[in-house]
Amino acid sequence: MARKFRGGVGASAALGFAASMVLMALPTASAAAPKYPTRPIEIIVPYAAGGGVDQTARALAPILQQELKVPVIVSDIPGAGSITGTSVASDSVADGYTLFFDSPGIIDAPWIERGVPFGPQSFKYVGQITYIPNYLAVSVTSPFKTLKQLVAYGRKHPNKLKAPFTAGWPSTDVMGAEFAFDAHLKFTTVSGFTGGPAELLSAIAGRTSFSYNNTGEVLSDVRAGKVRLLATSAPTRSPVFPNIPTFEQQGFPVAVGVWQGLAAPAKTPQYVMNVLDKALAEAAKSPELKKNFAKIGITVDYLNSPETTKLIYSEYKSDGALFKKLGVAK
Amino acid sequence: MAHLILQGFAASLSPVNVALMALGVVIGIVFASLPGLTGAAAMTMLLPLSYGMPAVSAVLLLIAIWNAAVWAGAVPAIVMNIPGTSAAAATLLDGHPLAMKGHAQRAIRTSIIGAFVGSIAAAIALLFVAPLIGNVVIYLGPAEIFAFASFGLTLVVSITRGTLAKSIISVLIGLFVGTIGFAPSGFARFVFTPNLLSGVALIPALIGLFTFPELINLIHHRRPRIVQVEPSNERDLFLFRAQDWARHWFNFVRSAVIGVFMGIHPGAGPTISSFITYNEARRVNKSDPPFGEGNIDGVIASDTGANAAVLSGLIPAFTLGIPGSVDTVIIIAALTLHGLQPGPTLFLQHAAFVYTIFTGAFVANILMLVIGLFAARWTAKLALVPTRFLLPIVTVVALVGAFAVNNNWFDVLIALLAGLLGYGLRSMGISTVPLLLGLILGPILETNLYQALQVYGSIWAAIFTRPIALAFLLLSVGSLVHALISRRHHKVGTDVV
Amino acid sequence: MTRLGEKVGYAAMIVGAAVLIYVSRSYALQDGAYPHIVLALLAILAAVALYNSFKASQQDLQREEAATEPKAESGAMWHVVIYIGLTLLFILSWNWIGTLPAAFLFSGVLVVLNGERRIWMIIALPVLLTVVLYVVFQSFLYLPLPRGFFLR
Numbered sequence: 001m002a003r004k005f006r007g008g009v010g011a012s013a014a015l016g017f018a019a020s021m022v023l024m025a026l027p028t029a030s031a032a033a034p035k036y037p038t039r040p041i042e043i044i045v046p047y048a049a050g051g052g053v054d055q056t057a058r059a060l061a062p063i064l065q066q067e068l069k070v071p072v073i074v075s076d077i078p079g080a081g082s083i084t085g086t087s088v089a090s091d092s093v094a095d096g097y098t099l100f101f102d103s104p105g106i107i108d109a110p111w112i113e114r115g116v117p118f119g120p121q122s123f124k125y126v127g128q129i130t131y132i133p134n135y136l137a138v139s140v141t142s143p144f145k146t147l148k149q150l151v152a153y154g155r156k157h158p159n160k161l162k163a164p165f166t167a168g169w170p171s172t173d174v175m176g177a178e179f180a181f182d183a184h185l186k187f188t189t190v191s192g193f194t195g196g197p198a199e200l201l202s203a204i205a206g207r208t209s210f211s212y213n214n215t216g217e218v219l220s221d222v223r224a225g226k227v228r229l230l231a232t233s234a235p236t237r238s239p240v241f242p243n244i245p246t247f248e249q250q251g252f253p254v255a256v257g258v259w260q261g262l263a264a265p266a267k268t269p270q271y272v273m274n275v276l277d278k279a280l281a282e283a284a285k286s287p288e289l290k291k292n293f294a295k296i297g298i299t300v301d302y303l304n305s306p307e308t309t310k311l312i313y314s315e316y317k318s319d320g321a322l323f324k325k326l327g328v329a330k
Numbered sequence: 331m332a333h334l335i336l337q338g339f340a341a342s343l344s345p346v347n348v349a350l351m352a353l354g355v356v357i358g359i360v361f362a363s364l365p366g367l368t369g370a371a372a373m374t375m376l377l378p379l380s381y382g383m384p385a386v387s388a389v390l391l392l393i394a395i396w397n398a399a400v401w402a403g404a405v406p407a408i409v410m411n412i413p414g415t416s417a418a419a420a421t422l423l424d425g426h427p428l429a430m431k432g433h434a435q436r437a438i439r440t441s442i443i444g445a446f447v448g449s450i451a452a453a454i455a456l457l458f459v460a461p462l463i464g465n466v467v468i469y470l471g472p473a474e475i476f477a478f479a480s481f482g483l484t485l486v487v488s489i490t491r492g493t494l495a496k497s498i499i500s501v502l503i504g505l506f507v508g509t510i511g512f513a514p515s516g517f518a519r520f521v522f523t524p525n526l527l528s529g530v531a532l533i534p535a536l537i538g539l540f541t542f543p544e545l546i547n548l549i550h551h552r553r554p555r556i557v558q559v560e561p562s563n564e565r566d567l568f569l570f571r572a573q574d575w576a577r578h579w580f581n582f583v584r585s586a587v588i589g590v591f592m593g594i595h596p597g598a599g600p601t602i603s604s605f606i607t608y609n610e611a612r613r614v615n616k617s618d619p620p621f622g623e624g625n626i627d628g629v630i631a632s633d634t635g636a637n638a639a640v641l642s643g644l645i646p647a648f649t650l651g652i653p654g655s656v657d658t659v660i661i662i663a664a665l666t667l668h669g670l671q672p673g674p675t676l677f678l679q680h681a682a683f684v685y686t687i688f689t690g691a692f693v694a695n696i697l698m699l700v701i702g703l704f705a706a707r708w709t710a711k712l713a714l715v716p717t718r719f720l721l722p723i724v725t726v727v728a729l730v731g732a733f734a735v736n737n738n739w740f741d742v743l744i745a746l747l748a749g750l751l752g753y754g755l756r757s758m759g760i761s762t763v764p765l766l767l768g769l770i771l772g773p774i775l776e777t778n779l780y781q782a783l784q785v786y787g788s789i790w791a792a793i794f795t796r797p798i799a800l801a802f803l804l805l806s807v808g809s810l811v812h813a814l815i816s817r818r819h820h821k822v823g824t825d826v827v
Numbered sequence: 828m829t830r831l832g833e834k835v836g837y838a839a840m841i842v843g844a845a846v847l848i849y850v851s852r853s854y855a856l857q858d859g860a861y862p863h864i865v866l867a868l869l870a871i872l873a874a875v876a877l878y879n880s881f882k883a884s885q886q887d888l889q890r891e892e893a894a895t896e897p898k899a900e901s902g903a904m905w906h907v908v909i910y911i912g913l914t915l916l917f918i919l920s921w922n923w924i925g926t927l928p929a930a931f932l933f934s935g936v937l938v939v940l941n942g943e944r945r946i947w948m949i950i951a952l953p954v955l956l957t958v959v960l961y962v963v964f965q966s967f968l969y970l971p972l973p974r975g976f977f978l979r
Contacts, residue, residue, distance in 0.1 A: 042971065048736075049374045050663020058381055058667070074378065075971040077737045080527035084738055087524070115524045162785065167512035168527070190784040192472075192514030192777040197651045205468045207785045216666060220651070220673025295669035328516075375968040495872055499840070502869040506847070509862040517858045520851065549906045718941030719952060722934035725914060726956060730926065730964065730972070737971050742918050750911065758836040776861050 033271035036096055040071040043099045043262070044092070046085025048078040052216065056130055056260050057101040059292035060283065064262075067279035074101075081168040083109050083116055090122035094265040096272035099126075102263040104171045104256075107316040111323045112169060114330050120316045124268055126276045128261035128303040128311070129284060130293065133234030134175045135244065137218050137227050138210045139203050147230040147250050150210070154185040161209040163187035164199040169328075172196055172212035174319065175233045175256035177326055182252045200227065214258060215240055216297045233257055239299065259301075261308055277305050334685040335457065341682070342390065342690035350387050351694045354394025355701050361395075362402035362414040363709055365541045366728025366745075368533055369399020369415060371735050373660045377667075385668035386686050392664055393641065393687070394694040396657045400600050400640045401445035401698065404633055408437045409713040410556050410724075412540045416532065417600035417636040419540075419766050420608040423489065424621060424628030429557055431624055434710040436566045440626055441633040442702035443569050444582065446695055448638030451586035452593060453691040460645045460688070461677050463594055467646050470596060472781035473792040477802035478595060479775040482602045484806045485609050486764045488813035496760045503755075504768020505775075507535070514780040525740040529773070533656075534732040534741035535748040536766060541728045542749025543756045548717045555720070557713035568626070578630055581611055585631045589638025594645050599655045600636040601770055607635025613812075641691050648672050648684065834880050840873035906940075913937065925975030927965070931957040 043061065047053045057074045065072040077085030082105035089100035100123060110119045136147070144150040154161050163180065166173055180187055190208050193199045199211035200218065204226055215238065221227040222241070229244045233256045237246060247254035262280055264273065283289055284302035293300055303311065323329040341347070361372040372395050380388035403415030408425035421441060428437040455463075486501045487494065510520045511529030521527055548556065568574055585607035592603030611631030612621040621628050644661065646652045651672040653659040662672050670680055677684055732745035752762045779789075782799075786792035793800050844866040851859055917933040924932075935953040943949055964970040 044971075048659065049377045050660050050667065055663070055667055058378060073969050075737060075969065076374075077971070079531070079736050079738050079740070080524050083524045083527060084736070084740070113518060113524060113527060114521075117524075165516060167514070167516040169516070188784060190781055191516055192781045197653075201468060201650055201652055202471070205471060207471050216671065217651070220671040220675045224674035224678070226674060296666060297669070297671070375964075375970065378969075495876055499869060499872050499876070502865055502872070503840075505865045506862060506869065509865065513858040515855075515857050517855065519854065519858055519862065520847065546907050546910065549910050550903050552903055552906075718938055718943050721910075721941055722937035722952065723956060725917075725937065726930045726934055726960070729914075729918065730930070730960060730970075733926070733972065734964065734970055739918075739921060739973060742921070746914060746918060754836060758833045772865075780857070 036272050036275050037068050037070045039097065040073055041068065041097050041099060042073050042075050043101050044085055044089040045074055045076045045101045046078065046082035046089070046105060047076065047103075049076045051078075052132070052214070052258070053101060053103050053260055055296045056293070056298060059296060060129060060262075060289065063283040063286050063289045063292070064279055066286075067282050068275070081105060081109055081113075083113065086122075087117050089263075090118040090265060092265055094267035094269070096264060096268055096276070098265070099276070100263045100265070101260065102312075103258055103260045104174070104315070104319075107312060108169050108171075108174065108319055108323075110316075111320045111329050120312050122266050123263035124266055124273055125305055125308040125312060126262040126264060126273065127280045127284075127305050128259050128301065128308045129280065130260050130298045131234070131301040132214050132216075132258040132260070132298055133232045133238050134172045134212060134214050134257055135218055135229045135233070135241075136176070136179065136210055136231045136247075137200060137203060137213050137222075137229050139206060140226055140228050141206065142203075142209070142228065144210075144230065145228070147245075147247075147252075150230060151183050151185065154183070154187070158186040159188045161185070161187050162190050162207070164193050164202060164208045164211050165189050165191035166193045166195055166199065167191065170195070171256055171258045172199075172214060174322070175254055176212040178254045178256055178322055179231075179247065179252060181322065181325060182254060203227075219297060240297070259308075259311070261303070273305070334681055335689060337682060338685035338687075338689035339693075341386065341686040342693050347387055347390050347690065348693065348697070350383075350391045351394040351690065352697050352701070354391045355398040355694065355697045358395040358398030358698075359402040359405075359701065359705055362399040362418075363405045363712070364727050364731070365406045365410060365412040365414060365724050366537045366731030367414075368537075368731065368735070369396055369403070370533060370656045370660070371731060372399065373657060375734065377660055377663060380664055381667055385665065385670055386683055386690075388664045388668065389661060389687050390690045390694065392661050393644070393691060394697065396661070397445075397449055397637065397640050397691075397694055398698045398702070400636055401442060401449075401633065401702065404441040404445070404629075404636075405438055405709045406712070408441065408629075409434055409710065411544050412724075413536070415600075416536050416766060416770065417604050417639075418632075419536075419601065419763055420489070420604040420632035420636070421629060423608065423632070423763070424623070424625050425632075427619075427622070427624035428626065428629065429710075429713055432557070433566070433624070434557065434713055435706055436568045436626070437629050438706040438710055439566075439703065440569060440629045442699065442706060444585070444630045444633035445637040445702070446699040447582045448586045448589050448634040448636065449641060449695040449698065450692070451590050451638045452641035453688070453695060455590045455594070455642050456644060456688045456691055457685075460649060463645050463649070465649075467594065467596060467650060467652075470798070471796070472778040472785060473796040473799040474802065475596060476775060476778035476782055477793075477796075477799040477806070478598065479771045479778065481802050481806035481809065482598070482605065482771050483767070483775065484810040484813070485605050486767055487810060488816070489605060489609050489612065489763070493759075496758075497764045500755060500760050500762060500764035501768040503751075504765035504770075505772040507765075508769050508772030509776070514777045523740075525738075530744055530748075530769075531736060531738075531741050532769065533735045534745040535769065537728050537732045538745035538748030539752040539762050539766065541724065542746070543753040543762070545721055545724060546749075546753050547756075548721065553717060555714055555716050578627065581615075581627050581630045582634050584610060585634035586638045589635040590642045592635070593639030593642030596646055596652055598639065599643060600639040601766075603639035604632040604636035605767065607638075608632040644687075648676055649674065834877060837873040837877040837880065841870050841877070844870035844873070909940070910937075913940075921973040921975070923975055926972040927957055927961055928975065930960060 045054045045057045061072045061074050077088050092098040110116045138144050196213045196217040200213050202208045203211035231247045232244050233254050235255050290300050357372050358369050361367040362369050400417050403418035404421040407413040407418040407422035408429050411426040413419045425437045486497050507530050510526055513519050588607050589603045592598040608631045611627050615627050643658050647658040665672050729742050732742045782792040848866050920929040931953045934956050938952050
C-alpha cells in the first residue's frame, strides 16, 4: 500500500514537472488572448459514418476549414444511441480543439437512460446550422387523405391504428408521441424498427398505419407516388414540400424537428468561443455551404449562440415534460 | 436496357474507375486478411475520403472493398482459424483443417474461385432482376423474417461437431449476449453501463471471440507457428483442371443460387448464407474426408454462398433504401452523401448511375479474381510466420481493429472479454461458431417475433395468414428432425472447431 | 482441459445464468420472457453437462485426454496468464499513454517474452508496427486513437 502511495506521489511529481516544462516552453505573454486555432480541430459526431448528422457535419467541415484556416476533421463515435460519442465529447479537453456536433440526442438521453453523464449544460453552443423537419407519412393506398381523417378514425377506434416505434427515441418518434398525446389518440405500438426507412417500408406494405420520417427518408417514395405526407412538424411549411401543412396549422402544437449545430465542451474559454461563433456565422453565409447542404437535401438554418442555447434548453424542458407524461422518464 | 448496360460498361471501365476498384480490392484483401481489421472498418474509414469523388467512383470503390473483404475474410479463417469477417466463420470449419494438412494454398484458391462464382451470380441478379425483386421484398414482413431466422438457427444442430448439448450451450450464450441493450420494446436490458445500450457490438465481439483463443492456444501449447506441416512441394492444380469442375460444378451453382436469394432476403446476408450453403453441401456430400475434417466442398459452398449474398444485398438497398448489414448502410450513405436517394425513383432518375454500378460489379469481380489468385500464393505463407512475431502483431492489430469499427475504446475491452469467453468455452470443448450464429440471429429472431405479434395480433394469425412464413417454419422443423436423425446415425467426433 | 476446468466452467454458467435472471427479475414480460427462457435453458443444459461430467468414469477421461491435443508443458499456463494480463494492461494504458506508445511497448515486450533475442529484431518489429499504425490509421484515415493524457 505504502509502495503504491509513493508511486502515486512520484507519478504526480513527474506530471507536475512535465507540466512546468510545458509552461516554461509557452510564451509568457498571457495578457492578450492566445492565438486560436493553431492546429487541426476535431469535431465529434456521436453517430455512425453516413448517418444524417454525420453527413451534415461533413458538409460543413470544409467550409469551417476555410474560415478557421486549420484542418477540420470529423470523427464519428457511434454507439448507445448517441450516448458514447456525446460522453467522450463532453469529457474532452476544453481547449477548442475537440468540438461536438449536437442534435436532439443530447437532450433526450439524459431524461430516459440511466447513468448518462451529460446534459445540455455539458456544452457551450456555437450555433445551429440546420433544421430538418419530420413528417407523418402514409402509404398512397391508405384510406387517410388528411390528418383530420386519421384523427377522426383514431378517436372512434382506439388502438386500431398501428404506430411504429424505434428504440432510443429518435426525434421522429418523439414527434409521434407528442402528436398522439396532443390529439388524444391511442395507438397499438409496433416496435422493434431499426429506423426511419424500416418504418416507412412497413407503412408502404400496410403492416403499420403510418410512419414518422424526416425529409431525406421520404423524398424518393413521395416522388415515386408511393407515399403521402399528412403533416410536418416544422414551425413553417418546408420548402421541399410546400403543399404539406404543419401540425400547428392543423390544430396540434407539435414542433419536433432535428436541429444540428456546433458545440464545445462547457469549460471552453470565451476567446475560443468568440472565434468559433464568428467562423460559424461566416460559414452560414457561404453559398458553397448552401450547395453542399442542398446535395444532401437539407437547408442552412443558422441561429447564433444565444438563440441556439435558448432553444436547446426550452426543448430540453418540454421533452422532459413529455417523457414524464408518457411515463418513460427514468 | 441493352443500351444502358453498354453505357454502364463504358463508364465503369474508365481508367479512373478501374484503378479505384483495383485499389478497393487490394484494400479489402489487406484489411480482411489481417485478423481484427474488417472490410466494414475499411469502408467506414474511407467513406469520408470518398466525399470528394464522383458518386459512381465512390460507390464502385466501396463495393470493390466490400466484395473483396467478404472473400478475403476466408484467408485468416483458413490459415489461422480466425475468420476475418463473420461470413468466413463457415469457411474455417473445413478450410482450417485443410491448412493444417498443408493444403492452405489449395483452400485459398478454392475460396477465391468460389467467391468469384458467387459474386458473378450476384452481379447477374443485380443487372437483370433488381427492379422486379425490389417490389417483392416489401412484402417480406416480420413473420417471414422470423420464420427465416428460426430456420437459420436450426443449422446449429447440423453444422457443428462435438456433442449436441455443447453446441446448444454455445448458441444459447450467443442468444443471451444478443439480448443485451435495447429490447424490441425500447426497454434497456442488462445495461450495466450506458456503453451497452445499443448492445454488444458484433464485429469487436467476433474479433475477440476468434482471435484470442487461437493466440492463447499458440502460447499454451508452445507452438512455434500455427501450421506445423510444411506445405507440400508438388504443384497443386486443383480447379485448374477440367475434371475438378466436372466433380464440383454443381456445388458452385447450388451455393451461388441459394446465396443470391439469401442476399436479397432482408435479415439474412453473407454470414447466414454461407452457413446455409455449407449445410446444404454437407447434407448431400458423402465423400471423404467428412465435413469438418478438411473437405474441399465445404470451402466451395461457404465461400460461393457468402459472396453470392454480398452484391445481391444491394437490391433491397437500392430499391427500398433498406440496409441488410453495416456494409450496405455505408453504401447507402455514399449514395445520399452525393445527393442520390435510394428508393424507387433511383432507377428512374439515375438509371445511368445504377447501371454503371451494376456493370462495375462485374469488373470488380474480375479484378478480385485476378488479384486474389495472385495473392493466394503468398497469403498461404502467413501460416508459417513464427509465433513470436505473429503474437504481438495480431494482438495489436486486432485490438486497434476493434477500436476502428466505432472509434470506441469500450469495444476494445469487449474484444478482450469475448476472447476470454471464447478461450474458456473452447477449452471446455465448446465451439464458438454456434455462439456467433446465436449472436447474429438472436436479435433478428426476437425483434421480428415481437413485431409480428403486434402487427398480426397473435402467433397463429401471424403464421397461418402468411404462407411464406409457414413454409419456412415447416422447413426449419424438417431440417431439425433430419439433422437429429442423421446425427444419431453418424458417430460424431469430439473435435473442437 | 482437465475435467476440473470443465466442471468449473459449467458451474460458472449456472451461477451466471441465475445471477442474470435475478438482476432482471423485475423486467416486464415482453422484455424479460425471452432472455429468461434462454438463460433457464442454458442453466439446465449446463447442469446436465455438469452431472455427466461427474458421472464420467476415469476410463473416459483417459480416452478423451489421449484424443485431444498433446498436453502442454507445465509452466505454459503461466505464459497464458502473463499474456492476458499484459493485454489487459495494454488496453487500459491506451487512455494513459496513448495507443501508439502503448502498442510500441507492448509489442516489444511480447517479442522478448516469446524468446526473440536478436536486438535488431526486438527494436525493428515494434518500430515498424507503430509506424504502420501511425501512417495508415492516424495520419491517413484520421482514426481518433486515444492519445493519452499528456499528449492531448
